Amino acid sequence: xxxxxxxxxxxxxxxxxxxxxxxxxxxxxxxxxxxxxxxxxxxxxxxxxxxxxxxxxxxxxxxxxxxxxxxxxxxxxxxxxxxxxxxxxxxxxxxxxxxxxxxxxxxxxxxxxxxxxxxxxxxxxxxxxxxxxxxxxxxxxxxxxxxxxxxxxxxxxxxxxxxxxxxxxxxxxxxxxxxxxxxxxxxxxxxxxxxxxxxxxxxxxxxxxxxxxxxxxxxxxxxxxxxxxxxxxxxxxxxxxxxxxxxxxxxxxxxxxxxxxxxxxxxxxxxxxxxxxxxxxxxxxxxxxxxxxxxxxxxxxxxxxxxxxxxxxxxxxxxxxxxxxxxxxxxxxxxxxxxxxxxxxxxxxxxxxxxxxxxxxxxxxxxxxxxxxxxxxxxxxxxxxxxxxxx
Ligand code: GLY
Numbered sequence: 001x002x003x004x005x006x007x008x009x010x011x012x013x014x015x016x017x018x019x020x021x022x023x024x025x026x027x028x029x030x031x032x033x034x035x036x037x038x039x040x041x042x043x044x045x046x047x048x049x050x051x052x053x054x055x056x057x058x059x060x061x062x063x064x065x066x067x068x069x070x071x072x073x074x075x076x077x078x079x080x081x082x083x084x085x086x087x088x089x090x091x092x093x094x095x096x097x098x099x100x101x102x103x104x105x106x107x108x109x110x111x112x113x114x115x116x117x118x119x120x121x122x123x124x125x126x127x128x129x130x131x132x133x134x135x136x137x138x139x140x141x142x143x144x145x146x147x148x149x150x151x152x153x154x155x156x157x158x159x160x161x162x163x164x165x166x167x168x169x170x171x172x173x174x175x176x177x178x179x180x181x182x183x184x185x186x187x188x189x190x191x192x193x194x195x196x197x198x199x200x201x202x203x204x205x206x207x208x209x210x211x212x213x214x215x216x217x218x219x220x221x222x223x224x225x226x227x228x229x230x231x232x233x234x235x236x237x238x239x240x241x242x243x244x245x246x247x248x249x250x251x252x253x254x255x256x257x258x259x260x261x262x263x264x265x266x267x268x269x270x271x272x273x274x275x276x277x278x279x280x281x282x283x284x285x286x287x288x289x290x291x292x293x294x295x296x297x298x299x300x301x302x303x304x305x306x307x308x309x310x311x312x313x314x315x316x317x318x319x320x321x322x323x324x325x326x327x328x329x330x331x332x333x334x335x336x337x338x339x340x341x342x343x344x345x346x347x348x349x350x351x352x353x354x355x356x357x358x359x360x361x362x363x364x365x366x367x368x369x370x371x372x373x374x375x376x377x378x379x380x381x382x383x384x385x386x387x388x389x390x391x
Contacts, residue, residue: 037345037348037350037351038343038348038358040351041348041349041351041357041358042086042090042095042358044354044355044356044357045079045082045083045086045095045098045356046094046095046098047354047356048079048356050098050101050102051068052105053068053070054068054069054070055068055069055070055071055073055075055076055078055079055102055105055377056068056079056355056356056357056377057069057073057075057078057376057377058357058362058364058371058374058375058376058377059353059355059357059374059375060374061353061360061373061374061375064353064355066355067371071105071106071107071108071109071121072109072112072114073121074115074117074120074121075120075377075378076105076106076109076121076125077106077109077120077121077122077123077124077125077126078120078124078125078377078378078380078381079102079105079356079377080099080102080103080105080106080124080125080128080129081124081125081127081128081381082377082380082381082384083095083096083098083099083102084096084099084103084125084128084129084131084132085128085381085384085385085387085388086384087099087132088131088132088388089384089387089388096132099128099129099132100129102125103125103126103129103138105125106121106122106125106126107122107126107141109121109122109145110122110126110141110142110144110145110148111144111148112148113148113149113151113152114164115152115162115163115164116149116152116160116161116162116163116175116177116178116181117181118145118148118149118181118184119145119149119180119181119182119183119184119185120180120181121145122141122142122145122184123142123145123181123183123184123187124381126138126141126142126145127142127183127184127187130142139191142184142187142188142191143188143191143192143194145184145188146184146185146187146188146189146192146197147188147197149181149184149185149197149200150185150196150197150200153200153203153204154172154225154227154230155203156227156228156229156230157172157174157207157225157227157230158203158204158206158207158230159172159174159178159203159204159207159208159225160174160178160181160200160204161173161174161227162174162175162177162178162222163175166238169224170222170224170233170234171224171225171226171227171233172224172225172226172227172233173222173223173224173225174207174208174212174222174223174224174225175221175222175223175238175250176208176212176219176220176221176250176253176254176257177249177250177253178204178208179204179205179208179253179254179256179257179258179260179261180253180256180257180260182201182204182205182257182260182261183260184197185197185198185200185201186198186201186260186261186264189201198264201261201264202261202265202267205257205258205261205265205267205270208223208257209258209269209270209273211223211232211235212254213254213273213276213277216280217273217276217277217279217280218246218251218277218280219250219251219254219277220235220236220237220243220250221236221237221238221239221240221247221250222234222235222236222237222238223235223236224236238367239365239366239367240296240367241296241298241299241300241366241367242298244298245296245297245298245299246284246296246297246298247295247296248281248293248294248295248296248297248308248311249295249308249310249311249314251277251280251281251297251311251315252281252311252312252314252315252318253314254273254274254277255274255277255278255281255315255318255319255322256314256315256317256318256321257318258270258271258273258274258277259271259274259318259319259321259322259325260318260321262274262325263321263325271322271325271326274318274322275322275326275328278315278318278319278322278331281293281297281315282330282334284297286298286302288303288307290337290341291312291334291337291338291341292307292308292309292312292338292341292342292347292361293307293308293311293312294306294307294308295307295308295311295363295366295372296366299366306361306363306366306372306373307361307362307363307373308361308362308363309342309347309359309360309361309362309376309379310362310363310364310376310378310379310382311362312338312341312342312379313338313342313359313378313379313380313381313382313383313386314378314382315335315338316335316338316339316382316383316386317382317383317385317386317389319331319332319334319335320332320335320386320389320390321389323335335386339383339386339387339390342359342383346361347359347360347361348360349375355375357375357376357377357380358375358379358380358383359375359379359380359383360373360374360375361373361374361375362374362375362376362378362379364376
């Protein structure tokens with residue numbers, strides 16, 4: 001497909017999804033106006049200066065202060081990833097030029113073994129770069145990152161250790177988000193031919209499958225293991241309302257992570273889990289009508305609780321892929337609804353706010369009172385990925 005037809009297809013999809021928005025309670029602008037809003041916001045990413053010290057992660061919409069982070073932050077690959085995806089969506093070389101400048105920002109993280117987030121940091125930047133430019137240097141960073149991530153694998157537990165903090169509380173914490181880092185490992189095996197990365201990814205996914213889910217297919221955020229025996233010590237949370245609650249983004253990481261793992265392995269158990277958690281989420285009684293979840297689906301303050309657009313967009317991108325394997329129309333219809341919901345002026349940041357973000361109303365870490373109901377960069381990343389996947 002040439003670029004012109006692809007842009008038509010994307011705009012057509014935006015119109016289609018806007019047309020499907022019946023039943024949404026909030027005010028919406030016309031399709032043309034909403035499309036214009038998004039395009040205006042896309043261009044604001046180009047205005048953000050290339051700065052080797054910090055990447056825009058989120059924004060306080062009251063003070064208009066942008067939170068900037070160094071490469072060691074788990075989100076450091078997303079800005080380059082957004083620029084690469086915008087290049088693929090629009091064909092405008094300005095996004096590619098900016099993406100080329102931002103991609104090296106997270107390169108040194110390929111040798112940082114301080115957390116499991118090497119997958120997010122390296123793959124969301126260099127992985128996206130590789131989809132556009134077939135460069136050996138991008139491949140080398142991905143393989144290096146996979147090697148680093150494997151240093152955190154304990155064969156007794158059968159998992160990659162997520163975090164090193166809170167040592168007085170946890171012995172070996174593994175969080176559901178960690179499923180997302182497996183894509184780096186699967187791709188590194190394909191690039192290098194070294195099966196070690198893939199084997200680690202499969203063992204991690206199998207251990208997660210065994211221990212991280214409840215009978216209703218919702219997932220815990222954190223499982224703490226005994227690193228000597230491999231036994232489960234605690235099923236708990238850091239970012240959810242409480243240990244037994246349903247942190248919305250965690251459910252989305254699970255659906256996306258197991259669907260992606262199915263892509264590489266064709267293990268039906270992974271598909272079954274992704275479908276189970278997707279169904280749990282889609283039919284949840286606390287999910288608002290527009291599908292954009294409250295940050296935790298068991299927050300007792302619902303409906304007076306902040307939403308999380310980022311959870312919706314991770315779920316959207318994961319469900320589009322899940323649809324391709326199952327052809328279950330309910331995934332497609334639900335995801336189209338999510339995409340229509342966010343492409344309204346309730347969620348798109350107003351053009352008067354000059355920042356390199358597309359959407360408002362994500363929630364980062366509610367228990368820490370951190371990034372509540374704000375624009376957060378990874379909501380934009382998974383929205384752009386979902387748009388590309390819709391193609
Ligand atoms: N991986 C961190 C988060 O989802 O907030």
